Amino acid sequence: LYKLDAGGATWTDVSRDPVDNYATLPEDHWEFASFGNRVTAVNYADEPQTYLTGTDTDFEDLAGTPPRAGFVGVVRDFVVLARLSSSQNALHWSGINDPTAWTPSSLTMGDTQEFPEGGGIRGFVGGEYGVVFQERAITRRPFEGPPLVFRSDKIATNPGCESPTSIAAYVNLSFYRSDD
Helix, strand or coil: CEEECCCCCCEEECCCCCCCCCCCCCCCCCEEEEECCEEEEECCCCCCEEEECCCCCCCEECCCCCCCEEEEEEECCEEEEEEECCEEEEEEECECCECCCCCCCCCCCCEEEECCCCCCEEEEECECEEEEEECCEEEEEEEEECCCEECCEEEEECCCCCCHHHCEEECCEEECCCCC
16 A cells, blocks of 8 residues: 655555555455545455554554455444455444444444345445445435434345446445446
């Protein structure tokens, strides 16, 4: 992982331990999300990484027990991991305002959700609400509050998202390539 300096001229290696290479597979890629001054990075193959802007010199494993994931986003006050290594159709979100709290708890509102229909998660977009892109479904995830935390509103079923790298978000709109 590299960081571009403020002047845009120099790249600096900020990978965790340079001896401990990352295991990103050719079909996977890095995803990044900012929460305050913390950047969270996931690549599906390695432990989620974190970097505190202005403080850290290298990325390091994200504290707590976050699962490995293919996608990361921020929804309001939660860091959300999607396409978990334990289940390609599940999400796990941190405790409120604490991207290091990963134990499901009614106090912190951190939890997980499996999507039994729609196939594997192909992408995730955060913001005021989350949007889950699956093979055969698109679901909007607005914050509901305890005890539910997030509500699931299915936006579309067949077609879903054909390609994880096709998703683009702009303001409150998301665009993606479907199979139609």
